Structures are given as structure tokens and as C-alpha cells.
Amino acid sequence: SQQSPPACGTMRLSVALFATVACSSAPMLRAAATVVRSTRVISAVSTRRTAMSSRAASAMLAAGPPGASGTRVRFAPSPTGSLHVGGARTALFNWLLARQQDGKFIIRVEDTDTARSTRESEASMLRDLDWLGLQADESPIVGGDSGPYRQSERGEIYKELGKKLMDEGKAYPCFCTEEELEEKRQAAEAAGKDTKYDGTWRDADPELVKAKLEAGEPYTVRFKVPQDKYFKIQDVVRDEVGWDAEATVGDFILLRSNGIPVYNFCVAVDDALMGVTTVVRAEEHLTNTLRQGLILEALGYPIPQYAHLSLVLGEDRSKLSKRHGATSLDQFRLEGFLPAAMMNYLSLLGWNDGTDKEIFTTDELVKLFSLDRITKSPAVFDMTKLRWVNQQHLKLLPREELTGLLKAHLVEQGIASEGGGSQAFFDKVTDLAADRIEVVNDVADLVKQVLAYDIEATVESGKVSSIVEDGFGDLTSAIVASFEAGEMPTGVEEDFADAWKAWTKSIGAATGRKGKRLFMPLRLALTGVTAGPDVGASIQVLALAEGVAEGATPLGDRMAQLKKLKLPAAKAAA
Numbered sequence: 001s002q003q004s005p006p007a008c009g010t011m012r013l014s015v016a017l018f019a020t021v022a023c024s025s026a027p028m029l030r031a032a033a034t035v036v037r038s039t040r041v042i043s044a045v046s047t048r049r050t051a052m053s054s055r056a057a058s059a060m061l062a063a064g065p066p067g068a069s070g071t072r073v074r075f076a077p078s079p080t081g082s083l084h085v086g087g088a089r090t091a092l093f094n095w096l097l098a099r100q101q102d103g104k105f106i107i108r109v110e111d112t113d114t115a116r117s118t119r120e121s122e123a124s125m126l127r128d129l130d131w132l133g134l135q136a137d138e139s140p141i142v143g144g145d146s147g148p149y150r151q152s153e154r155g156e157i158y159k160e161l162g163k164k165l166m167d168e169g170k171a172y173p174c175f176c177t178e179e180e181l182e183e184k185r186q187a188a189e190a191a192g193k194d195t196k197y198d199g200t201w202r203d204a205d206p207e208l209v210k211a212k213l214e215a216g217e218p219y220t221v222r223f224k225v226p227q228d229k230y231f232k233i234q235d236v237v238r239d240e241v242g243w244d245a246e247a248t249v250g251d252f253i254l255l256r257s258n259g260i261p262v263y264n265f266c267v268a269v270d271d272a273l274m275g276v277t278t279v280v281r282a283e284e285h286l287t288n289t290l291r292q293g294l295i296l297e298a299l300g301y302p303i304p305q306y307a308h309l310s311l312v313l314g315e316d317r318s319k320l321s322k323r324h325g326a327t328s329l330d331q332f333r334l335e336g337f338l339p340a341a342m343m344n345y346l347s348l349l350g351w352n353d354g355t356d357k358e359i360f361t362t363d364e365l366v367k368l369f370s371l372d373r374i375t376k377s378p379a380v381f382d383m384t385k386l387r388w389v390n391q392q393h394l395k396l397l398p399r400e401e402l403t404g405l406l407k408a409h410l411v412e413q414g415i416a417s418e419g420g421g422s423q424a425f426f427d428k429v430t431d432l433a434a435d436r437i438e439v440v441n442d443v444a445d446l447v448k449q450v451l452a453y454d455i456e457a458t459v460e461s462g463k464v465s466s467i468v469e470d471g472f473g474d475l476t477s478a479i480v481a482s483f484e485a486g487e488m489p490t491g492v493e494e495d496f497a498d499a500w501k502a503w504t505k506s507i508g509a510a511t512g513r514k515g516k517r518l519f520m521p522l523r524l525a526l527t528g529v530t531a532g533p534d535v536g537a538s539i540q541v542l543a544l545a546e547g548v549a550e551g552a553t554p555l556g557d558r559m560a561q562l563k564k565l566k567l568p569a570a571k572a573a574a
Contacts, residue, residue, distance in 0.1 A: 052148055057156035065301055066146070066275035071103030074276050075129075076267070078110045079122035082328035085320060085381060086282060086312045087125075088132060089346045093309065094280045095134040096347070096369040106274060107139035109150045112266055117152070128329040133339050133362065138274075146274040151266045158261035161269055161299060162221050162254050170298045171254055173219040174201040175212050196250030197222070218257040223265075223295065225251050231293050236307035236371045238283075243290045252291055268292040272301035280371070283308040307371050310378045312349055320381050336409065336440030337386070341393035345386045349379035359392045387438040394437065403430040406443045413444050416549045425544040432537045450538045451545055453528040453553035455561050464530060467521050468567060471511075476525050476562045478511050483559045490555055491543030500536040525562060 052060075075091040077083065083091075098105040107129065111117035126141065138144030148154055165171035174197075176184075181197070188195045201209070202224060212219070225245050232242030254265040267288070271279060286308045296303055314320045320327055332342055344360050352375075353360075353368045360368070394402060407426040410416040416425065432450070433443045458464055482488045482503070489499040508518045523535050532538065545552040553561075 051153050052156045054156050054160075057154075057160055060157065060273060061160055065272045069275065070277075071098060071101040072106065072275045072277050073098050073103065073280060074106040074108050074271070074274065075134075076108040076110045076270075077125050078113060078116075079118060079125060080113060080116040081121055082330060083125040083128040084327045084329070085346070085349075088128070088329050088342075089312060089349050089379075090281055090309060091129055091134055092132070092343060092346050093307075093351070093369075093371075093374070096365055097278065097280065097371065098137070099366045100369055103277075104137040105134070106144070106146070106276070107136040107149065108270060108274065109140055109152075110263070110266065111150055111152045112260060112263065114152070114260070122150075124330065128333070131333055131339055132329065132343055151261075151270065154266070154270065155259075155261070157273065158255065158265060158269060159259070162261070162265075165223070165254070165298060166221065168298075169224070171221050171223050172201060172204075172251075173209060173213065174222045174251075174253075175217055175219045176200055194250075197252070199251055202251055220253045220257050221255040222251040223254050223291075223298070225249060225294065229294070231290055231297075233289060233293065233303070233306050235286075236278075236305060237310075237374050237376060238286070238308055241286065241289070245290060245294060248290060254295075264288055264291040265295060268295040268301075269299070271304055272296055272299070276304050278305040278307065278371075280307045280309065283310055307374065309374065310350055310376060313378045313380050315380060315382060317378075317380070336442070337390050338393050338397075338440075341386075341390035344393065345389045348389075349381065350375050359389065359396075361396075391438040394440070395434065399430060399434075402434065403427055405440050406430055406433060409440050409443060410447060410549075414550065415444055415447055416545075421544070422548045425541065425548045428537070428541050428544055432533050432541055436533060446533065447541070447549065448551065449529070449532055450527075450541050451549055451552040453558050453561065455525070455528040455558070455565060458524065458528050458530075459565065459567070464524060467524055467530070470517070470521070472521055472524075473565075473567050475507075475511050475513070475521050476565065478507055479522075479525055480559050480562050482507065483555070489539070491540040496540060497536070500539070504536075526558065528558075 073094040075087075075094050077087055077091075095105045097103070107126070109122055111122070122140070126139070129136075136142060138146060138149065140147075140149045143149075162171065166173070184198060184200075185195045188198075201222070227246060229245040230242055231245055232240060235241050252264070253262050255261050268291075270276075271292070289306060289308075293303055312320045329342070333339075340362055343362060343365065347360065347365050347369070348358065351369065351373055354373060397405075403426055406429055407416075407418075410426070410429070411418055416422065429443065429447060433446055436446060437443055459468055479488070487503065487506075489496055489503050493499050504518070504522065507522065508514050511518075513521075519535075520530060523532070524530050526535055527538055539555065542552060542555060546554065
């Protein structure tokens, strides 16, 4: 059998310091990810390993970081799972800043974790960002002058810069094995000392280093942390933050022994070469800033502005996780949340415009957003609040657009079908649901409730005994008689609203009832339940359901059930 060649982009260090495994014979990998937003489909996420050539990397490094060209921000997800609330909030804040300042929003895929990163995850994240409305100016899909936009395709850049730092004495080869490092850590812990790397190979004998290189011994490349170095930043959210470099970190790894660059090296280099001016990210990355800043200074690259966002917590004040319910953006999409509402709510997780206003359009957010209005305190994710925000956005939709969304969901769920006179049914469903649903998917249960009818089960449950005992039989008899006489409006009348009001009043007069004593048993008789949407509106939906919706109990069948309803003699007499 033919042996599979090594994947492109996999690097190994050799006697020549950095030699790459040839990958020109590697087979091309192809796949596609479909990125959907509304009815627009973007299809073109190639999975070919288009690793940057050494010549292209040298050219980019020779050019150096791009000069000042306005605000440039980036969202840099690791494609190891789904896009969750915290990441979506970070992406949104970057996008809003770019749009407000007429800058560039970059999506960079940080996929150097080869064991966990997948193109399926990348495609999923890009699809979710597109659904939310966060279109990138530069990305693996749309390209750009600073690409490639996958770290796995930028290996030559990291290789050359690692060599540059070693040539300048700012990094060095470390030949410690994993076993030796573990022994050092255990010994330090036992002695109650700091477990950071002890610098064994920092100032090693050059002849010994040369001999090991010539022998082809594997090594990592470590950054030489400057002595007596204090590094600080002026964080937009957290004000001044600083670290004593030597006391905080030991000489850290830039490139592993297999040639794969570590996270902080990639991030620092890519931020500089992509011209990122402002780094907006979660506070869990604050500690990474020291290593990244030291790397940038060593390379002579500019330090970007930083804004570290507080965590998003669950309602129990613990870090938001799956146990709090839906947390991935795709889950919210599937549950019927609107992109505009999701964007609105995410913006409120750690930001406000200085007023009590809570409902914003996308244009308003772009106009009002600013980093100096981001709060330091953690944000709490409140599902009830999110549903309320979504409800407000549903109410803001043009009626035709809302009808289209509800119709699509009912058809998808197999509750209703298109064609014939179905549009009248969907229009009436919209009238019924507009002020009652919080998410699009709520319409399914609402319509099912309107169409279903089982008065016998409700009565036998004993939960409506107070209504049944109050002359319910007399009322149902009056309703059935009116229906059979053709007096009861059935939902198809042009003047239904007026006719329904008049009929309800006449039934009340005929049975000596009014107010709650009339309306509650009337609802029970006609819908089979004691709570739900307006009874008259429900009757209209029911009238239009024939041939369109599944599971409907027509009004005539309901009257038949009422006639057959067996009420306990004592209760009927009462």
C-alpha cells in the first residue's frame, strides 16, 4: 500500500535549525462548508492546505507590519467546537468597533491545535457568524492582503521569525526532554519553589549546543525573557495592567520540538503582520498579553491597544456552560431567535449606551457602540431577558416578514402545508401569534393548541370542576343549539369581529351569564381548555385550517363532542 505523505504545514527542526518536511507530494484535501445567511448561500471554504511558501513568507516579513490604515480588529476563534455566547459577544464587539470607525473586521482561524481543530468546526463557526450578520472584510473565505487567514497555513512565517529571534540572541534551543522537565517541576514543587522553567539551556555552552544540533537531537525554541523587565499596557476596560516579566513567566516555548508554533507566538506575530490596531478579547486572555507583548517588542513590532472583556456568567454566577442550557449560537438559531435580537442582547452583555434603552437596531448599535462604555463587572446571561428582547424584535418586523418566518417554521414542522388558500391561514396565524410568541418556534405549540380539541379529557381531569358544576351543561346546550340553527359565527364571515361580539353577548343573555362566568366556560366549551389565545381569533384560524393544517378538530366536530359530553348528573343539575 502507498504510504501517506506528511500533511503540509507540519514542520520539524533539524541541524539547519529549521527544515520543513517536504509536502509537495501531499494529496489535496477537499471539502466545502456552506455559510448561510437568510436566503444567501456562500459556498467556497476550501480545505486544501495552501501553506505559505518560504518565498511568500520572506516577502511578507520584509514588508513588515502594514502602516497605519485606520482601525483593524480581529476575531480569532479556534475551530475545536461550536461558537458559543462568549465568543459571539467578542466577535460582535470587534465588528461593531470596525463598522463604527469605518475600519476592517478580520476573521483569523487559530487552528494550530492539530489534534482538535477541524474544518467542520471552522465552517460551523463561519456559518454562525454569517447568520448573526457579522460579515468579515478579510477572512479565509473572502481573502485579503494579509493572508493566509489560517494559522496552519502560515508556518513559514513562524519558522523564519523563530530563526530571527535565535540569530539575535532573543531565543535559544532547549534540549530538555519532557521527562526532564517533569522531574524539574516535581522537584520545585517538593521544595516549595516556583515551577517555571529554570533556564537550563538559556546560557548553555555554545559548543555543547552545536554538538547537539549536529547530532540531530530534538529541541524546542524558547524565548529569552529579558531580566528586570516590567511590561505594562493601558487596557481600555481595565486601565493600567503590568507584570514583572521574570517573576511571572520563565523562558517560554515559541516552537515545539515537532516544529509546531505555540499559541502566543502565532497570535503576537499574526496581530502585527495583519496590522491589528485594537485587540478586543475575553479577560481569560489577559495573562497571555505579557508573553505576546514581549514577543512583539523583541521583533520590533508595534503593541496594539487592548480591551479585555469580563466573563459571561450563568444566572447562578458561575461561568456560562452547557449546563445552563443553550449556549451555542447555532442552538439559538434552531430555537427560533432572530439574528438582530441576538445581536441586540449580546451587545448588552457588558455594554450600555448610558441610558435605560435596551432595544437597539443594528444601525443604532453601530452608531452608539464605544469601548469606553464596556463595564469591568461580569455579565450575566439571562435567558428570560433574551426571550423578551427577541419578542420585541419580532414585534418590530414588518407583518409580511413575520408571516414568512412563522409559515416556514410551521411547514418545516409538518403542522401546515403550502398551496391552495393556505396564505389566508398563515396571515391569520400571524394575527393570532404576533403578541404572544417570544421566539419563532413558539408558534408551533400555539397553533397545535388552537387546532386540537379534547373537551372530554379536560372535564375528566377534574381541573375544571368549578366550571362544570356551575351549569356548564346548560351553556353547552345553548352553544350547540345556536350552531345548529346557523346563528353562530364560524370564522369565515367578512364582518366576523362584530358578528362574534354580538353572538357572545346573545349567548350571555340567553344563559343569564356575563363577565368571567360567561367567558371562561365559553372558552372551555369551544377550545377544550381554559387558557390560550383569543377565542374568536382561534375560531378564525380553525376555519382556515381545512386542507392546510394537520390535527385540526373542525368546529362541527367540536359541537358533536359537546353533545356527547357526559356530565355527572349532580353537577349537571347544579
